[in-house]
Amino acid sequence: MKAAVVVFPGSNRERDIAYALELTSGVKPALVWHADTALPAGTDLVVLPGGFSYGDYLRCGAIAARAAIMDAVRAHAAKGGLVLGVCNGFQILCEAGLLPGVLMRNSQLKFIARNVHLKVERSDTPYTRRYNAGAVIEVPVAHGEGNYIADDETLKRIEGEGQVVFRYCDASGVVAPKTNINGAMNAIAGIVSDNRRVLGMMPHPENHVDPAIGSTDGRALFESLTDSLQTA
């Protein structure tokens, strides 16, 4: 698997993602600078990591979405390449138009940094094939603007097309208003593009890959990617 992790000024989870990718695939990903105009030849997977690109100025992810490297990321996505955006990366994907909707300030105005439960809605994506549909996993979140919003028509479409991959839930998998940590529509924590090749999610699966941390619930996402690319 040839993975490229894009680094923007203010990215801070690129090493966590790189660690998770290397741990699960055995291959060190390339770190690519935002001002570059091309991805390394043969890149299978592009990752936009978490952080505070450009200090979250203007809107989270807005300036990063217009960075030089993003034309190459768009071209990669357009030809069916895999693109994963975590946290700020999800915000960047929405701002770049690679995923529908937008991430607004958390409804209760608090920055949330803790472990949450997620319901894995689908196992038929390149990112979730190692999970069972309906599985509940525990992963950390750390964000102030993770409140997913889309217009009614878009929301209806992504729900109808099965593009919602992760929802905030409780330990037994129940999705309820009180489990919806940031007020996201339909408790959406992660979505895929209509061809299921682009995934954006607010929680950080890369931080639960190593038993030393106490949980490996996020590991299957990276193993799924490795599987997907080996069998592609």
Added chain:
Amino acid sequence: MKARVTVTLKTGVLDPQGKAIEGALKSLGIDGVASVRQGKVFDLELTGSDKAAAEAAIKTACEKLLANTVVENYRIEIA
């Protein structure tokens, strides 16, 4: 020439910051405010003197960067 771009959230989009400010005004005892919506203002200094061209350029700037038209509206004033 100078231009001012005002970006506001579309009607119906939840504005948690506006709500917080609304609550703060109430707690200050300021009456008569039914609701608050927070927006952004950009002041642009323009180099050219062609108003129509400037308006077209700023419209592009709004669509491409200054506003997220999924949830925001924008207004351009040129003086």
